[in-house]
Amino acid sequence: MKTYLDCISCFVRQGLDSARLVSDDEQIHEQVVRQVLRLAVNLDISQTPPAMGQQIHRLIRELTGNEDPYRQMKQRFNRLATDMCDELEDRVAMAEDPLEAAVRLAIAGNIIDLGVKTSIAESAIEEVVRNCLTAEFDGQQVEAFRDSVDQAEKILYLADNAGEIVFDRLLIEQLPREKITVAVRGNPVINDATMDDAKFIGLTDIVEVIDNGSDAPGTILETCSQSFRDRFEDADLVIAKGQGNYETLSDLDKNIFFVLKAKCPVIAEHIGCEIGDMILCRNPSVKVN
Amino acid sequence: MKTYLDCISCFVRQGLDSARLVSDDEQIHEQVVRQVLRLAVNLDISQTPPAMGQQIHRLIRELTGNEDPYRQMKQRFNRLATDMCDELEDRVAMAEDPLEAAVRLAIAGNIIDLGVKTSIAESAIEEVVRNCLTAEFDGQQVEAFRDSVDQAEKILYLADNAGEIVFDRLLIEQLPREKITVAVRGNPVINDATMDDAKFIGLTDIVEVIDNGSDAPGTILETCSQSFRDRFEDADLVIAKGQGNYETLSDLDKNIFFVLKAKCPVIAEHIGCEIGDMILCRNPSVKVN
Numbered sequence: 171m172k173t174y175l176d177c178i179s180c181f182v183r184q185g186l187d188s189a190r191l192v193s194d195d196e197q198i199h200e201q202v203v204r205q206v207l208r209l210a211v212n213l214d215i216s217q218t219p220p221a222m223g224q225q226i227h228r229l230i231r232e233l234t235g236n237e238d239p240y241r242q243m244k245q246r247f248n249r250l251a252t253d254m255c256d257e258l259e260d261r262v263a264m265a266e267d268p269l270e271a272a273v274r275l276a277i278a279g280n281i282i283d284l285g286v287k288t289s290i291a292e293s294a295i296e297e298v299v300r301n302c303l304t305a306e307f308d309g310q311q312v313e314a315f316r317d318s319v320d321q322a323e324k325i326l327y328l329a330d331n332a333g334e335i336v337f338d339r340l341l342i343e344q345l346p347r348e349k350i351t352v353a354v355r356g357n358p359v360i361n362d363a364t365m366d367d368a369k370f371i372g373l374t375d376i377v378e379v380i381d382n383g384s385d386a387p388g389t390i391l392e393t394c395s396q397s398f399r400d401r402f403e404d405a406d407l408v409i410a411k412g413q414g415n416y417e418t419l420s421d422l423d424k425n426i427f428f429v430l431k432a433k434c435p436v437i438a439e440h441i442g443c444e445i446g447d448m449i450l451c452r453n454p455s456v457k458v459n
Numbered sequence: 460m461k462t463y464l465d466c467i468s469c470f471v472r473q474g475l476d477s478a479r480l481v482s483d484d485e486q487i488h489e490q491v492v493r494q495v496l497r498l499a500v501n502l503d504i505s506q507t508p509p510a511m512g513q514q515i516h517r518l519i520r521e522l523t524g525n526e527d528p529y530r531q532m533k534q535r536f537n538r539l540a541t542d543m544c545d546e547l548e549d550r551v552a553m554a555e556d557p558l559e560a561a562v563r564l565a566i567a568g569n570i571i572d573l574g575v576k577t578s579i580a581e582s583a584i585e586e587v588v589r590n591c592l593t594a595e596f597d598g599q600q601v602e603a604f605r606d607s608v609d610q611a612e613k614i615l616y617l618a619d620n621a622g623e624i625v626f627d628r629l630l631i632e633q634l635p636r637e638k639i640t641v642a643v644r645g646n647p648v649i650n651d652a653t654m655d656d657a658k659f660i661g662l663t664d665i666v667e668v669i670d671n672g673s674d675a676p677g678t679i680l681e682t683c684s685q686s687f688r689d690r691f692e693d694a695d696l697v698i699a700k701g702q703g704n705y706e707t708l709s710d711l712d713k714n715i716f717f718v719l720k721a722k723c724p725v726i727a728e729h730i731g732c733e734i735g736d737m738i739l740c741r742n743p744s745v746k747v748n
Binding site for chain 1: 464465467468469471472475488489492493496497499500504
């Protein structure tokens with residue numbers, strides 16, 4: 171998905187919000203805003219939005235001298251989600267269709283995204299999780315997803331955010347684990363999950379986890395490691411979590427299911443849904459036999 | 460009031476929204492966004508926000524080749540407000556305190572501001588007007604305002620937007636008209652009222668109306684005509700409508716009452732109120748005897 175003109179004011183706002191979140195120094199806030207403006211003046215809008223996100227957050231890490239400014243927030247969300255986990259496992263187990271319940275929870279977990287909004291109240295997460303099992307949702311996509319999982323031999327699961335990755339584990343527990351590899355980001359960017367998060371929440375104990383070698387808040391294949399790209403190429407099904415992965419992969423001719431909560435107007439229009447909708451959708455450009 | 464870093468993403472968004480409002484040409488939309496970014500890179504943030512608004516809307520007029528892109532919208536709001544006027548005049552006349560009722564309506568009319576939001580539903584205007592006579596409001600300020608009007612010899616009333624100017628007329632009818640001069644913008648900018656609007660709604664029939672010689676969406680004295688500046692200097696009371704006039708005049712040591720609806724978080728924080736609050740406030744920096 172290309173960058174829309176609407177994204178540009180959002181980059182400026184996100185840059186400022188993030189700078190304020192990780193530093194109290196107003197000079198740094200101003201430096202970030204001006205540098206984001208400079209980058210945006212000549213922005214190639216045929217690029218995906220996470221390409222700009224990658225540059226903005228490199229800048230913030232550089233100016234603050236902090237390699238992982240969201241570390242504490244990521245840990246907090248990992249703990250919060252882990253605390254909810256036992257009860258959610260029970261709800262999945264007791265559901266009429268445990269796979270659908272787990273998909274719904276994985277989508278709910280995608281609310282923990284500090285790229286779109288800079289802060290998320292715990293009560294908002296709890297509310298989304300509470301409502302996700304009964305919210306409107308396209309059941310037909312679940313059947314297509316189930317079939318695709320059954321038919322696949324190698325499934326690559328692209329995680330999105332810390333905290334959210336606990337909800338991903340619930341879904342992965344409903345899938346044939348021997349087929350699955352999970353990929354996390356190669357370097358810290360916003361609150362996206364890295365290997366530390368996968369280890370902390372015990373994901374590495376139940377499934378193979380690799381990193382993608384990149385610090386983009388999405389999956390920009392050119393910036394990923396060769397070993398990740400080989401795994402991506404090999405996979406006959408990709409499960410891609412979150413807006414950043416949707417933005418960077420939705421134009422590919424590849425069998426991908428996107429699993430996300432639509433959180434911004436541009437994404438919602440691109441998908442053809444409303445803001446807040448729970449989305450499980452197949453890559454629009456895939457050629458299905 | 461200086462420009463806050465928060466204003467900058469808003470400039471970019473406003474530039475795009477306005478470009479879309481006045482042109483269907485996507486190339487113009489992109490040109491406007493990129494040019495706003497270029498202006499913002501080196502922006503002197505000690506300037507007031509309307510200084511940037513002035514540049515953005517000059518750019519939009521230049522790129523679209525349309526000297527008054529909001530003309531039709533201004534006419535629509537003038538007619539809408541005029542249609543509401545007879546009933547509102549009755550409400551003022553029947554009010555226990557007609558001056559306070561007229562101040563409340565003048566504030567309500569300030570919702571017709573296309574600088575903050577690009578579109579305003581007629582139903583939203585009607586709702587604000589319906590609620591304004593009973594909404595919470597600082598009565599003490601009304602007494603200070605009444606005293607100041609009584610004591611003043613020359614009152615300069617700075618109008619803000621088309622449509623809104625009909626509500627201003629209701630307030631002006633409650634004031635000693637012989638003391639009052641109304642100033643409108645010298646050139647079209649957004650939906651700000653110009654002499655055409657003052658004539659259309661009959662304001663020129665009841666009071667002297669001048670223009671300020673400027674195309675800024677506020678009152679940047681350096682960009683106003685000398686004759687306006689002389690009148691401003693001469694006035695011993697200024698009544699300034701709307702956010703743009705607040706942003707450009709609130710630092711002056713001059714007897715000014717600001718009359719507005721707080722519509723953005725930066726203004727609300729600067730005033731010390733909530734978004735949506737009805738504001739009648741004296742210039743914070745004025746030295747009152």
